[in-house]
Amino acid sequence: MAQTILPLLLGALLAISSVSACIYKYGTSPDSLAAPHGGSHWDHGRNGEDWDGVDAAGKPWICMSGKRQSPINVPFSNVLDNTGSHVPSSLQTKWSYPVLVSNGSNIQVINNGHTIQVEWTSPWTGNAKIAVPANATDNTTVTSVLHMKPDARATYVTATPYQFHFHATSEHLLAGRYFPLELHIVHKVTGLPGCAKGCYTVTGILFELSDGADNSVLNSIWYNMPTREGEIKHLPKGAQIELGRLIPKTSERDYVTYEGSLTTPPCSEGLLWHVFTQPQKISRAQWSQYRAAVGLKDCTLKNATTTTTETTNTTETTNTTSSEHVHRHHRLHRHLLSEEATTSHPEDYTCEIVQYGSNFRVSQLTYGRTIKVARAI
Template sequence: MLALAGLTASSLFLTACSSTSDEASRQTGTPPSTGRAPAHWSYEEVGGPEAWGGLSEDYDLCASGTSQSPIDLPRTVPDLSDDVSIGTRVAPVTEADTGHASQVEVGEDGSTVRAGSRDFELLQMHAHTPAEHTVDGVAPVAEMHLVHTSDDGQLLVLSVLVDEGSASEPWQTFLDTATGPDGTTSTIDVASLLPSSLQYWSYDGSLTTPPCSEGVSWVVFSEPVTLSAEQIARLDAVHDHNARPTQGLNGRVVRGGDAMLRSE
């Protein structure tokens, strides 16, 4: 069974000006603003990943945390002992670029992941180029994060690695929405975004951006999907090199599993 980590959605901070309503918090997976403006961070040399921990006391874990993400993953998936199922519902999505990543927010009743006896609702999807997780030290060209939260605020992220190859029609819908004008909307069949094999690595980690909060359950599919060179270039044109370097494993165990799809 997937070991569920302990980060709650309420432990995140808003990274941009937004409504403080409960609905805004549900959509972003973040709580209302504390009244303190978040420190500016980036992926550049100034304010970049090596400096995050010193930018604000809120970001201390970026430097001092011992269960940080992303990590380097082994080529071979460990014993398939975890228990994850993924709902196949079509999700309504809306453009929600954060300034750090191309992103869409997911409307009510979008899709869920079931890990053990707990359900996680899909909140948002965003992209990193190149990939943040590496496999035997090699980074795929991109990585897509599908961020979920449970009713009690626990976070789980499905991660889809990307290689260059044939164009993907389902991911084209994501691209058209995430990189479109403000407020662009569409619908996405979440299951169509996933690789044909649903074998995965799982481990307990963190957010890969400040405040680098720990307690995030990660499910990283071992088989990549493919995007065309043109699709990858479109991501790069909006946010190029928005990937945090890999972090030390520090004794954590990387587990394995083989997810199932289920109708919702």
């Protein structure tokens, strides 16, 4: 008797463990928003050192081959020590980020499986003004400012933010020092002939831990941060995001600027980067909440009753049952995502944090690139 019962018990145990161990590695959940867009799968598991794939059109990423990749470790010598070449005050970038106010449906906080990203649908007048040569041609790039002389005839083009997101720990390092969190505000540049197909500039803001107080600018986002991949939350009506308060005040507004790339696949180059050297502050609780949101989860559908305890006669049959159950579980995840646009049912799932996440790419070689500091005016 015991000889027949033992395999049955083992089979049932195996089946149960397959159901309860539905742990998704960060970026690999079947309901990740990243997957349906095509191209190769990627995640931050090796911090970007295995990003050798293709985009949705089959074009190879340049993460492994590019010579102008981001992020970088901003050098001390000849850059942060102020002995290097500076961006003259007449050519410095100017930021204007008025308050972004929610009407209840226009601002989304998205957990896309790679980061926590904020997007908005209504026009917002936030912008950064970038200096370019006055006589710009089709060949003039948005990174021209890095090579302009102080007496150059310049004009300004507009860079409009369209999303911002976070990395933990920071992607950029300042003289080898990393920070708990980095915010990237991604802008599209208009007004330059050569940017018809798209030019981008990113503003990076570093955060260090505070003595305990929360950063109030982040509160509206943190209060509405989705913890499960594929989940989207709308900021409630009246909620505000004051990005402008994260820009260092004028007297402390030193920034580092260089030509780099997207820090995630396809790692496209030609971006103008700005990283403020004065960090902002976050509380330890805010930092932990972010890492939990991008961490490993064990998610279970609340009403998915375990049917796998049904007894089976052979190990082979048990495996099939277990596999079917896992697939059913995954389908339910996808179904949930497809409904997300109109209805959200995160309450259908119970997710337990099993490990804090990190979503940064390691520093890239600079290959002699021009890296300049703009000193506070």
